[in-house]
Amino acid sequence: MMLALSTLPARVSARRSASVTLAIGATAIGLGHATGAVVPGGITWAIVISVIVGTGLAFAFSAMPVLILAVIPASQVATAGGVNLLIRSIGATASSAVLGTLLGAMAKRVSGHGCPQMVPSPDALKLAFLVACCAAFGGAIVAGLSMTSPEARQIRSGT
Numbered sequence: 001m002m003l004a005l006s007t008l009p010a011r012v013s014a015r016r017s018a019s020v021t022l023a024i025g026a027t028a029i030g031l032g033h034a035t036g037a038v039v040p041g042g043i044t045w046a047i048v049i050s051v052i053v054g055t056g057l058a059f060a061f062s063a064m065p066v067l068i069l070a071v072i073p074a075s076q077v078a079t080a081g082g083v084n085l086l087i088r089s090i091g092a093t094a095s096s097a098v099l100g101t102l103l104g105a106m107a108k109r110v111s112g113h114g115c116p117q118m119v120p121s122p123d124a125l126k127l128a129f130l131v132a133c134c135a136a137f138g139g140a141i142v143a144g145l146s147m148t149s150p151e152a153r154q155i156r157s158g159t
Helices: 007-015 018-038 043-071 074-105 122-147 150-157
Strands: 107-110 117-120
Touching: 007 018, 007 043, 018 043, 018 122, 043 074, 043 122, 074 107, 074 117, 074 122, 117 122
Parallel strands: none
Antiparallel strands: 107 117
16 A cells, blocks of 8 residues: 555645644554454455555655654754654554553463464454554644644744
């Protein structure tokens, strides 16, 4: 999805702002996870959810470098890019750990094929989707608030 939509977030950023693009991306990610929390399981819904979340990621990941580059001196561009990648890696690791712990804590024993297995319960999956949804909507709120700050107005006006 990110490759297929690569030009659309750039056009939104050029027409509106990177903050708007980030808010759209975070909102789409939140809607994708909210969809996962309320729809029944199945491969069709897994594809739909993946498309929605992937669309949000395309918007969010394209907006972040633009926002970072707008507020740092040119001499620190490489450092800022590295820090952006590091923070994204830390965020992915932390969210994987939190959701893995949540799913493991709410696992249930299932017998089959001769040996019992532990699998996440449907309630655990719904809760995981809701946690991810809340995190994404929190990001959308932060992006929305950044659009109204005096610093954001200065960046948009170029002064």
